[in-house]
Amino acid sequence: MALVSLTPTIKLSWEPNATQTLSLLNRCSNMEELKQIHAQMFKLGLANETVPLSNILTFCTSRNSGGLSYAQMVFDRVNTPDTFMWNTIIRGFANSSEPEQALLLYQQMLTHSVPHNSYTFPFLLKACSNLSALEVTQQIHAQIIKLGFSSEVFAINSLLHAYAIFGSIESARLLFDRIPHRDIVSWNSMIDGYIKCGAIKTAHEIFNDMKAKNVVSWTTMISGYVGASMNKEALNLFHEMQIAGVKPDNIALVSTISACAHLGALDQGRWIHKYIKKIGIQVDPILSCALIDMYVKCGDMEEALEVFRRIEKKGVSAWTAIIFGFAIHGQGREALNWFSEMQKVGIKPNLITFTAILTACSYAGLVDEGKSLFESMERKHNLKPTIEHYGCVVDLLGRAGLLMEAKKLIDTMPVRPNSVIWGALLKACRIHGNLNLGKQIGKILIENDPEHGGRYIHLATIYAMAREWDHAVEVRRQMIDKGITKLPGCSSISLSGISHEFFAGDRSHPHIDEINRMWDQIAKRLKQEGYKPSTRGLLLDLEDEEKETAIQKHSEKLAIAFGLIKTQPGETIRIIKNLRVCEDCHTVTKLISKLYAREIIMRDRTRFHLFSDGKCTCGDYW
Template identity: 60%
Template structure:
């Protein structure tokens, strides 16, 4: 391939056009023969090629780097960046120590790569040291470097350090704000995140999407959809992640009308449905009870990923069609798609709702023996629910006691619900007391135990348990139902009907229907 000896310029062109490690090694050999390999620009490009993700080799890159007499800052940055993205990010920090030892001049691109390595290693002390270097060397006003520092602090859980740095920054761009909002959301402080979001003078699609994702993760689906509507009103076009999260909010609320509107928006704007967006659409229709529509969307997906299959299985599960869910699980395997932990949660739920005890046990066992998937607390909860619904309460309790980790309130709660369902009073009282000990500040635990006691005829004890809700000052949330009409969601809370603005119209409706019926009857009789 290489007949003529290339010049420095030609060598650089060859390196840019190189498409495989074999070609790169041939070019390297020719450069060594003609003596151009030591040229600074050529050596930098050669090193970058060896370090490239596409076809490079980090071992070769390091050998080449170590043989260069005086690597320039571009070469050091190349190696630090490559190690920061590799499985050995610690080597990036070790290289930086060598760089300091050799007194190599820095530039603004050095620090983001180092901070990426710190983030991968959760190296807080090293992050602080690099923080000091950034300001010591005069890069405190470089937004690219300071934003990387912000991101490491925020993503590592040190949000207070991130906020202190944010307040001291002379220059903040939209990335700075988005990083802080995302950091607070990851720390679980949605209130501060939303306050910062509101304080932003300019918001981009990432700003809106980050906040919508935060609301969805917190289960605040109504707020997420409200923000989505505000985003559209502000003229910001949503991306696939925004639309996927908004569809998840629709699924959480059972808001089919809003979900259909988003699907129509996708079609009108000719937005490409990628696997994530396609899975969200399938999941929305399935959870909103439109299984036929979910299957139609699924059939049109070019790339049917495991999440789309799981959404179909989960849809059949929540609607009690356990056999169909199992059939689709088998189809998924035949299609060569490996199930995930979430897939097994869906299939175990399907078995539970359909009373398929033996099938559920088999699926649970196959997770570790066939698919090498570890059982999570959620999977154990599904099994307790499965056994409990089937009336196998003793087996469910023994199953809980055999768990490899301490059961949480959800596990015991599933058993308590089964005790109430099957009128197993004694076990119910025992489990109810366990729940109150584990979660004394949850009013629902007292309500469940009181219901068990009432079912046993122990009214005085039931009253005493309920009185603890008031005595402890616990909030007893009323039951809530909702309906969407003409795009507007209407909520009704138990015991607070008078607060609904149109409640009198609802109360008057039976009388209105009766009057119309009487008038129709009189007309029909010719009176």
């Protein structure tokens, strides 16, 4: 390669000597400066010196330099690269979008019989992890043993981490058990490996066996619990972490705040927010968005907005989180205003932002606005709609009663519709009484999602509404014969930092007798108001009296009764429901809000309902 190809046209305004050139390399901040310094090295006769060449390779292979191709060009010109240089160029490609190049370079390293050290293997194993190359990892494992590095904890920990990432947990455990002197990285890698393969219990057993835990140990376990939807366990472990005197990092805080969001544990979320302020943790964009999401999902939009306003540089994620908050609270116009404001300040919406704003239009019945926004994705914003966006529009049209238009959109979609999209249209058919279309879609849903109990229940309900009892019974018999069960309804209420869960007909709560007495009082007042239970959506093989008894014990009713007992008059009651709130519970909650002069905020599977003075913000359509 000609020398001129390495010499940039830009010149330094002054000519440093040899000592100054080496000093400049250590302070170099961008590729243009480095190229100028490299040119000066040729002039001073330093172009083949090991130390400055190593410095050049180190800078060019760093993650943010953008100089990997330049590093390769420099490396190829070195007559006899030493081990450090080989490790450096391999590391650069292992961390890049071309990790296979790292493995090809290693083949050359072997061919030239270059000596290895303990830093060679972690970079190679990183490349293997990025390529999901288990077989190559096993070959490198053999090299580690062959070359005598099996006692080098740095190399072994990297191997352990690679096996864990691949899900080869048996290999990882075998290696872990054979490590003579495990350090904390060994333990943390093993915990992370078990979490990744879903063995949370085993991960926690290893966590408990650790004599010394660092913040990574605690964070890995807390994040694992949240990822497995074991949010109560995550919160408990976070409190244990504090008792142990370990200061949480931002990752642990994001996971813990996420657990609060899922549980609707507003009091605990507020406490963690105050704790963050008290100990002076820097609130980065990710932590800010986690706080906004937590307040949104706990029903406190004012506090979510307060967090948003305090962010100095508001990125698209923060704007999207706020828009999503207005969406699930049924405040479509506000969401549209914020969407417009976001663009005015120069923030471009992304695909997730459009999911949020289309959801807002759907929940608020803003059909024209939603259709216009959907059409603008490609035309104005150069964003290709995904299946999530089509699902939002189907839901939007279905809620508005435009069933055939929704069906046409599904039939002409460029991607295959999933069960969520068909389910949205089926719900609309049931609400708007298009039973023939509902029966067609119900059959499609069962074919596409045969293990989902809710699909059978929905189709059986459609048949029952059409008074086709034999077909309704047959669908339920299919469900029973296949051993498929419907996810049980669960409602939770968080009081004084403790989350209380209730299931339909549940008698396990320690205050259940008191709750039942409270419910009997509520039922009497409801009856005096002329309330009659709506039982049309209940199981077909129950008698009317049994249906009325069953519906009185729905989980949200038990949670509300408990809330009325344990909170002060006038205090807001917050309920989290894992399924869609049923028609009867929705009616009852509206009446309770009026009779007891309470605001009741209920988050069901898809949105928020704010019950106040006998009305709900969803407008009785959810």
